[in-house]
Every structure is written in C-alpha cells, then in structure tokens.
Amino acid sequence: MSTPLTPILTRFWDEPQSWTMDTYLRYEGYQALDKALTMTQEELVDATKSSGLRGRGGAGFPTGMKWGFLPKPDGGPRYLVVNADESEPGTCKDTPLMLAAPHFLIEGVAITSFAIGCHHAFIYLRGELVHVYRRLLKAVEEAYAAGHLGKDIHGTGYDLDVTVHAGAGAYICGEETALLDSLEGRRGQPRLKPPFPAVEGLYARPTVVNNVESIASVPSIVLHGADWFSAMGTDKSKGYGIFSLSGHVTRPGQYEAPLGITLRELLDMAGGMRNGAKLKFWTPGGSSTPIFTDEHLDVPLDFESVAAAGSMLGTRALQIFDESVSVVRAVSRWIDFYAHESCGKCTPCREGTFWLKQILTRLEHGQGTTEDIDKLVDICDNILGRSFCALGDGATSPVTSAVHYFREEFEAGTHTPWWEAFPPERSVLFDVPAREIKEAVSV
Incomplete structure (x- = not known):
C-alpha cells in the first residue's frame, strides 16, 4: 500500500466514550x-x-x-x-x-x-x-x-x-x-x-x-x-480528509487518508468489492458529481486530478456500485431526490428536475423512446449554469455522465424494465427473500 491512512479526526472513534x-x-x-x-x-x-x-x-x-x-x-x-x-x-x-x-x-x-x-x-x-x-x-x-x-x-x-x-x-x-x-x-x-x-x-x-x-x-x-x-496530500490539495465508502464493498465505512489517494488503494483497505464482483460505476464526491467507472480506479482523489478526469472531488462520498445495478435506476432515484428538494425559486431547476424525473421514470420502466435520451441531455444543458444555485447544476451531473458512459442501458429503457435487465435480488446488500424484493419493486 503506497498511501497509508492518517487517523487524525478519526483516531479515537473506537474509544468506549469517544464523544466525552x-x-x-x-x-x-x-x-x-x-x-x-x-x-x-x-x-x-x-x-x-x-x-x-x-x-x-x-x-x-x-x-x-x-x-x-x-x-x-x-x-x-x-x-x-x-x-x-x-x-x-x-x-x-x-x-x-x-x-x-x-x-x-x-x-x-x-x-x-x-x-x-x-x-x-x-x-x-x-x-x-x-x-x-x-x-x-x-x-x-x-x-x-x-x-x-x-x-x-x-x-x-x-x-x-x-x-x-x-x-x-x-x-x-x-x-x-x-x-x-x-x-x-x-x-x-x-x-x-x-x-x-x-x-x-x-x-x-x-x-x-x-x-x-x-x-x-x-x-x-x-x-x-x-x-x-x-506535508500530507498533493501540491495543490493539501492535508487529509475523510473518504466515505458505501455500497458494494466488503467493509464500507470512513477512511481518513491524505488527499491524492486512489479508489484502488481505498478498495484494498476496504477488502475489495463485495463477493469479488466487478466495479461498474462510482461517485467520487457524492450524487451531485459526474460518475466514474472502473477506468478511473487510479485517478488521484484530489481536487485537480478528479476535475481533470471530468468530475469533482466534492465531499469524498464514494458510492460504489457493481455490475448488478442498473445505472438508469440509480440515476432516477437521485433525480427523484433533487426534484423533491428543489426550493422552486428558479425556473431551470424547478421545471428541469421535474421533467428529468418524468423521462427517467419512463426509461426505468422500459417505456421510454429514443428521443427521450437526447431530451435528457438537452434538459441538462438548459439547467447547467442557469440555475440560481448549485442544486440544479449538481442534478445534471449524474444524468449526463451516465448517458456518456452507459448510453446502451438508456437505450434498453425503451423496451426493457430495469428489474428484468437487473434483477434486484442480485444487488441487495443483505439477504432478503425474493418475494419481499418483488413486492417492494412493484410498489
């Protein structure tokens, strides 16, 4: 391991009464x-x-x-x-x-x-x-x-x-x-x-x-x-930070390390992907940052390197997804959140997130059209840089990046529901009876 952990803010979290x-x-x-x-x-x-x-x-x-x-x-x-x-x-x-x-x-x-x-x-x-x-x-x-x-x-x-x-x-x-x-x-x-x-x-x-x-x-x-x-970190991104790994990793949690560490190194510390699965996509800085794929495993997680690779370091919230997950389904859930949380003050965000939600819902249910995919990108282009604050801009990031890397999955959304292409029982983190999963999906 070339980059060691630097437990500073986290160094006594395991004390019996660490908060006192x-x-x-x-x-x-x-x-x-x-x-x-x-x-x-x-x-x-x-x-x-x-x-x-x-x-x-x-x-x-x-x-x-x-x-x-x-x-x-x-x-x-x-x-x-x-x-x-x-x-x-x-x-x-x-x-x-x-x-x-x-x-x-x-x-x-x-x-x-x-x-x-x-x-x-x-x-x-x-x-x-x-x-x-x-x-x-x-x-x-x-x-x-x-x-x-x-x-x-x-x-x-x-x-x-x-x-x-x-x-x-x-x-x-x-x-x-x-x-x-x-x-x-x-x-x-x-x-x-x-x-x-x-x-x-x-x-x-x-x-x-x-x-x-x-x-x-x-x-x-x-x-x-x-x-x-x-002395820690990189030339322009100094110091240490808490990296939050969640999703399909063996040991999810908080890993405090110098800025510039890579996801490959963090995954090694976290025991790798769950059940040895292959990494499909991940967020370097939370759901409002453009997604990365396995080709970005060795991108240094500092502000400059992540930006040069096409995303943002953000809050270092590394959500890890394996090949059992539908990209369309994941992005649709994020857009549900942003549409719900838009304050409604500006038109691009208020209206744009609403229509992103409608189109993504059609695509995840296999009821979309080819024109829907281009319409998603067009709506994002009309939100980006035109909203009152960064919420609108952030909502466009997972959509445009997902279409860029996984357009074929969006195209499949014109004829195949996500649960048929990606049976949900394959991606759950805990053992859940198949009957309960199907009931939850049908809601």
Missing part, C-alpha cells in the same frame, strides 16, 4: 485553543492559509482565504456559521465525526471565532439528526463548564457563545445563503450574490460559513503547524 470531554483531553484536546489564544488573529489566518487547507464541504475553496475576505472591524458583530446540514445522498462524513468526536468541532469553532473576531458562532445541523443534536448540545455544555466557551475564555478576556441550531431537514439549506436565511427564521432559499456572506451574511453582518470537517481540522493545524498539515 475526558476522552478528548487524553488526545491533546483543547491544547490548540491554549496556543491559539497566545497568537494574533493575523497569525492564525496566515497559518491556515499556509497550511493549504481547502474547504471540505465540496467546493474546495481555500479556508484561510475565505477568512481573509472579511472586511476590517467596524465595531459591529461578525459571525461564524458551521454548515452541518449534511444532506446529499451518499455523503456521510460530518455526521459520524460529530457523533464520535464532537469536541474537534467545538475547539475548531473556538479557534476560528477568535481568528476572525467573532463572539457568537452558530452550528446549523440537519434537524432529523436528533442523536447528533443531543450530542453536540452536551459537548457545548461540557465546553462551557470547562471554560473553553463563554466569558473570559482561559483567562484571556475573550468571550464566545456557541448556538447549536437544528434545521427542518431541507437539502437546499446546505447552500450557504439558504442556510443563513433559514437561520434567520425565513424560508430557506438561496440569496442573490453579491453581496457575499463575508460582507453581508447572517443578520447582514460579515459572516464566515465553513463545513464541519474544515473547522474540525483547524485545531490540529494550529497545534502541529502548517508545515505538518501541508
């Missing part, structure tokens, strides 16, 4: 906050820039640069908002991180808030994750009791309050401006930009919005140094 303050303190917990409070705000921002940390929420924007976009202090408040609204199909890294080691996030929030001059930070969590919500609330309570949050933190005179807010379960609120509207009590819909959140964000004040994993990575950078972090 006591466990976190045994693993250098809050030492980085002590160090950060002796540094200037400029030094902290520069250290983050030097580390090369890029946003771990999908876009990959340099984190330190985002902090540096804030205007000079004007005497008014400024805010940090952590985007914990992890909602995309296949994306499952932030949730286990908050569940198993929430204090990484809490300490990161404290350091980041100090670096940008924020005195009230918010963690916006997907509302259905009640167990994670309770665990975060407990972690914040422990941090207050220990003096890591609240008034006069560590005797430095710095004050910080942290609010954990549970949303109502809308995927669109993963878009940063829709999240801010929701946090303010309004309907979650994307805002027109500019102004950007760094200038007018929460309550029309300068705001930094970062992903959970981005903020959770800050304490290790501060404690061990920017050079330590940048």
Whole structure:
C-alpha cells in the first residue's frame, strides 16, 4: 500500500466514550485553543492559509482565504456559521465525526471565532439528526463548564457563545445563503450574490460559513503547524480528509487518508468489492458529481486530478456500485431526490428536475423512446449554469455522465424494465427473500 491512512479526526472513534470531554483531553484536546489564544488573529489566518487547507464541504475553496475576505472591524458583530446540514445522498462524513468526536468541532469553532473576531458562532445541523443534536448540545455544555466557551475564555478576556441550531431537514439549506436565511427564521432559499456572506451574511453582518470537517481540522493545524498539515496530500490539495465508502464493498465505512489517494488503494483497505464482483460505476464526491467507472480506479482523489478526469472531488462520498445495478435506476432515484428538494425559486431547476424525473421514470420502466435520451441531455444543458444555485447544476451531473458512459442501458429503457435487465435480488446488500424484493419493486 503506497498511501497509508492518517487517523487524525478519526483516531479515537473506537474509544468506549469517544464523544466525552475526558476522552478528548487524553488526545491533546483543547491544547490548540491554549496556543491559539497566545497568537494574533493575523497569525492564525496566515497559518491556515499556509497550511493549504481547502474547504471540505465540496467546493474546495481555500479556508484561510475565505477568512481573509472579511472586511476590517467596524465595531459591529461578525459571525461564524458551521454548515452541518449534511444532506446529499451518499455523503456521510460530518455526521459520524460529530457523533464520535464532537469536541474537534467545538475547539475548531473556538479557534476560528477568535481568528476572525467573532463572539457568537452558530452550528446549523440537519434537524432529523436528533442523536447528533443531543450530542453536540452536551459537548457545548461540557465546553462551557470547562471554560473553553463563554466569558473570559482561559483567562484571556475573550468571550464566545456557541448556538447549536437544528434545521427542518431541507437539502437546499446546505447552500450557504439558504442556510443563513433559514437561520434567520425565513424560508430557506438561496440569496442573490453579491453581496457575499463575508460582507453581508447572517443578520447582514460579515459572516464566515465553513463545513464541519474544515473547522474540525483547524485545531490540529494550529497545534502541529502548517508545515505538518501541508506535508500530507498533493501540491495543490493539501492535508487529509475523510473518504466515505458505501455500497458494494466488503467493509464500507470512513477512511481518513491524505488527499491524492486512489479508489484502488481505498478498495484494498476496504477488502475489495463485495463477493469479488466487478466495479461498474462510482461517485467520487457524492450524487451531485459526474460518475466514474472502473477506468478511473487510479485517478488521484484530489481536487485537480478528479476535475481533470471530468468530475469533482466534492465531499469524498464514494458510492460504489457493481455490475448488478442498473445505472438508469440509480440515476432516477437521485433525480427523484433533487426534484423533491428543489426550493422552486428558479425556473431551470424547478421545471428541469421535474421533467428529468418524468423521462427517467419512463426509461426505468422500459417505456421510454429514443428521443427521450437526447431530451435528457438537452434538459441538462438548459439547467447547467442557469440555475440560481448549485442544486440544479449538481442534478445534471449524474444524468449526463451516465448517458456518456452507459448510453446502451438508456437505450434498453425503451423496451426493457430495469428489474428484468437487473434483477434486484442480485444487488441487495443483505439477504432478503425474493418475494419481499418483488413486492417492494412493484410498489
């Protein structure tokens, strides 16, 4: 194995009570906050820039640069908002991180808030994750009791309050401006930009919005140094990240490794494909990224290499599918999701995802036409770059890439239902009686 795992955020997830303050303190917990409070705000921002940390929420924007976009202090408040609204199909890294080691996030929030001059930070969590919500609330309570949050933190005179807010379960609120509207009590819909959140964000004040994993990575950078972090990864994609493997692999789960590792290496760590099956297609960054096939097994999983190969690294949600799966069926399920979660604010996304859903449903039931395939691509072309936010763009990615790599399966959708071409009992992950599978398919 040429690329070893780098268990940093995940290194004590197997502790009996990994989520507690006591466990976190045994693993250098809050030492980085002590160090950060002796540094200037400029030094902290520069250290983050030097580390090369890029946003771990999908876009990959340099984190330190985002902090540096804030205007000079004007005497008014400024805010940090952590985007914990992890909602995309296949994306499952932030949730286990908050569940198993929430204090990484809490300490990161404290350091980041100090670096940008924020005195009230918010963690916006997907509302259905009640167990994670309770665990975060407990972690914040422990941090207050220990003096890591609240008034006069560590005797430095710095004050910080942290609010954990549970949303109502809308995927669109993963878009940063829709999240801010929701946090303010309004309907979650994307805002027109500019102004950007760094200038007018929460309550029309300068705001930094970062992903959970981005903020959770800050304490290790501060404690061990920017050079330590940048020594991992690739030239332009520095550091480590959590890669989420799901689907037809022997050992699905979270694998923390340097950016630039390949799927071939990750599959080796995960015990290979389930039952020795052949890899058919996979997503490098979640369902909103163009799919890859087995010809991309050796593409380095960093921002530049994945983009050069025609997709996006996104959230490193690697959904693995073997040859028992219908591509048309999988893509149709994803489009059902995007059509349902479209906020309806802009016409291309609202209408486009609706018609993608209708056409894909016909094709998966073997009732499509040859013209339907070209119509899918045409609709995607009219959504891409014309929607108000990235939801519309993301919805087109699995469709156009699937047609590119597996057009013959879409053509089969003009005469053969997916369940005849790909009997579902062959692809289920668990032993299920054939009768129950057929009943579920017929619904």
